[in-house]
Amino acid sequence: MDGHTDRVGSVAFSPDGGRIVSGSDDQTVRIWDAEAGKAVGKPVQGHTNFVFSVAFSPDSRRVVSGSADETVCIWDAKTGKLVGEPFRGHTDYVRAVAFSPDGMRIVSGSYDRTIRIWDAETGKPVGEPFRGHTDWVLSVAFSPDGRRIVSGSDDETVRIWDVETGKELGVPLQGHRDGVRSVTFSPDGRRIVSGSDDHTIRIWDTETGKQVGKPFRGHTDWVRSVAFSPNGTHVVSGSDDVTVRIWDTETGKLVGEPFRGHKDWVLCVAFSPDGKRIISGSRDETIRIWDAEAVEIVARL
Secondary structure (H helix, E strand, C coil), X not given: CCCXXXXXXXXXXXXXXXXXXXXXXXXXXXXXXXXXXCECCCCEECCCCCEEEEEECCCCCEEEEEECCCEEEEEECCCCCECCCCEECCCCCEEEEEECCCCCEEEEEECCXXXXXXXXXXXXXXXXXXXXXXXXXXXXXXXXXCCEEEEEECCCEEEEXXXXXXXXXXXXXXXXXXXXXXXXXXXXXXXXXXXXXXXCEEEEECCCCCECCCCECCCCCCXXXXXECCCCCEEEEEECCCEEEEEECCCCCECCCCEECCCCCEEEEEEXXXXXXXXXXXXXXXXXXXXXXXXXXXXXX
């Protein structure tokens, strides 16, 4: 089966490590066998515009996607069938989506500057939209305990929210000098990592809101995507400088050499559940899997 026919903007491993999901500007979602590097079934079709973000449910049975068609959709990971109706409510592109740790909720962030929580079973909104960002919301993620949400925005801030009340916790985390493209919690929930158009990666203390250490510097263009390793000791990043990089969380130092192979911007990265592999998606329309220790491509989708 041929691969995506436009840039790959989002990739994720299934929690069991056996599958990979990808979303593309070609308006499709695709499922891949993580070992064989082969497509599983046909492309998942239904969105009518770019697919910006995809994620597996904690049980690996469903996939959520967010699209420029302003909807959030849930799909059966085995059949590729739409589960229920698209979630509607955002009034602009849905840039980011994620499942809660228990799989009961979905969070979405949009160019309409709001964050919304949805019931994963009914598709109904839970509470009112979270408001506070003054520009596009580019990234969202649940904390490991499911009680908080972190968001990154083109307003150059990172914000933390209480899931139940929708209230912002503390003050915005400020330090980046350009849009914040990607944010996520560490596995223990004590840190947040953010990647920005200012070419830097920053670590934040979730309790104090203070930056931990100095910015990670090395990328020479926008940092599109960041993720913690499963044990929280490393961060992976993907950039418009066409490289994937691994960093030591404590020292902020680059680990090994940059991973080179993509021929255009690296738009998304993620660690496998066991931390041994890294997946990346690019504007070059390819998905690549890398050996996180040997720093080499071990498969190409």
